[in-house]
Amino acid sequence: MREVNTKEVFPKNSNKTYGLMELVKGTKPTVGLQPDDMVFTWPHLLIRELVLFVVVAGLLLVAAFLFDAPLEEVANPNHPPNPAKAPWYFLGLQELVSYSAFAGGVLIPTLIVVALILIPFIDRKRIGVGVWFAKQRAFANGLFFTFLLVMLVLIIIGTFFRGPNWDFVVPWE
Amino acid sequence: MPITAEMRETARGKMHAESFSSRFKVFWKNVYRSLFRYGRMPRDAEGQSYAVFNNLFLHIHPVKVSKHSLKFTYTLGLGVIATILFLILTFTGIWLMFYYFPSATEAYNRMLDLRSSVDFGFVLRNVHKWAAEAMVAVVILHMARVFFTGAYKPPREFNWIVGVILLLLTLMLSFTGYLLPWDQLAFWAITVGTSIASYAPVLGEPLRKFLLGGDTVGQEALVRFYVLHVVILPGLMSIFIAIHFWRIRKDSGLSHPNENGSSARGGAT
Structure with missing residues (x-):
């Protein structure tokens, strides 16, 4: 076998700290195609994670010393409290259940989960990615914001505005 | 030589x-x-x-990692905070297991012990409780962040679904843990919560009986909720968190404004 070309096209220049590494075949320049905004995980990401950990752990400790987790009387199946309430994140559903057991307990939660799973297959256009509240996504964002707001309002009603027999009460009276 | x-x-x-x-x-x-x-x-x-x-x-x-993904104003650190809360909950949860006994006659006494006779037992229980409440809120906020930044779009469809599964697992973990103190709050919240399940046609009533191990909340329900809370659900959670993180990397890191208009194609980082 015979070597075709042993002479380097771009010979090393010992006066320079840089050199040509390799040649790549292509149809367009790759310069500027993807701006290199990458930084090293160590230390840039790790220091942020560490700071968040310290802040979260610190806040939890402060909360733990200031506020006691609730503990009522021992469970008694013969003395139901009135009203008996589910954990706060289910109080929106419990509020709906008070109107219709099937709709609030089954239909709406099922629809919510199915809709959440289908979202990325319905809305596939890659516009408005990577920015908060992109103008092009105003409709989708508005829809989702409304959904969150309705759930929040239902939870607030269930938590603060429902008294004995699930009657409407005003919390400050 | x-x-x-x-x-x-x-x-x-x-x-x-x-x-x-x-x-x-x-x-x-x-x-x-x-x-x-x-x-x-x-x-x-x-x-x-x-x-x-x-x-x-x-x-x-x-x-x-990209500088964009490090911007606090972009992610608000919500995914990392959720992970940190899960780690703290695992740590305090295992610690609590040394003092807890899943018995209808004993469980409540153990809660009183945590308040009186266990050194810093009240801190341990309070941290676990507040971290759990925070995790539900943070996971929901994380989902809102992902939605409002359009980060569920291709190639991240599957990771969004994994996220929905993680949200459901978080709710189930919180719900099963709610029963364990065996006080009035726990007992009746689970009675109400599980009765909602029974409204489902055909499957509802069998599902409720399967969860409770009987017709009402009792000793069987406590053991079932305990096993779900300390073994099955955290195990599933760990697996799906691993998939969630793995997919972030397979989907070329966090969402980025540069992706707009380009064809969806994930790549390993």
Whole structure:
């Protein structure tokens, strides 16, 4: 076998700290195609994670010393409290259940989960990615914001505005 | 060159000449280097790469990340906070298991013990409780962040679904943990919560009986909720968190404005 070309096209220049590494075949320049905004995980990401950990752990400790987790009387199946309430994140559903057991307990939660799973297959256009509240996504964002707001309002009603027999009460009276 | 008796003697003599402290330093350095091959505080690119790459606990991360994904105003750190809360909950949860007993007659007494006789038992329980409440809120906020930044779009459809599964697992973990103190709050919240399930046609009533191990909330329900809460659900959670993180990297890191208009194609980082 015979070597075709042993002479380097771009010979090393010992006066320079840089050199040509390799040649790549292509149809367009790759310069500027993807701006290199990458930084090293160590230390840039790790220091942020560490700071968040310290802040979260610190806040939890402060909360733990200031506020006691609730503990009522021992469970008694013969003395139901009135009203008996589910954990706060289910109080929106419990509020709906008070109107219709099937709709609030089954239909709406099922629809919510199915809709959440289908979202990325319905809305596939890659516009408005990577920015908060992109103008092009105003409709989708508005829809989702409304959904969150309705759930929040239902939870607030269930938590603060429902008294004995699930009657409407005003919390400050 | 053959090793002569004289050379051996010289080598031994040298060792004797060295002080104990310097020999301990060498020993310690050998032990340290067997654990961490690339120094304590890497300062050059190679060292920084290896520091992440060669550490089991750090190699979940890619070696490099985009500046955009580090902006606090973009992610609000919600995914990382949710993970931190899960780790704190696992730690305090296992600690609580040393004091807890899933018995309808004993469980409540253990709660009183945590308040009175266990050193810092109230802190332990309070941290677990508030971290759990925070995790539900943070996971929901994380989902809202992902939606409002359009981060569920291709190629991240599957990771969004994994996220929905993680949200459901978080709710189930919180719900099963709610029963364990066995006080009035716990008992009746679970009675109400599980009765909602029974409204489902056909499957509802069998599902409720399967969860409770009977018609009402009792000893059987407590054991079932306990096993779900300390083994099954955290196990599933860990697996899906691993998939969630893995997919972030397979989907080219966090969502980025540069992706707009380009064809959806994931790539390993």
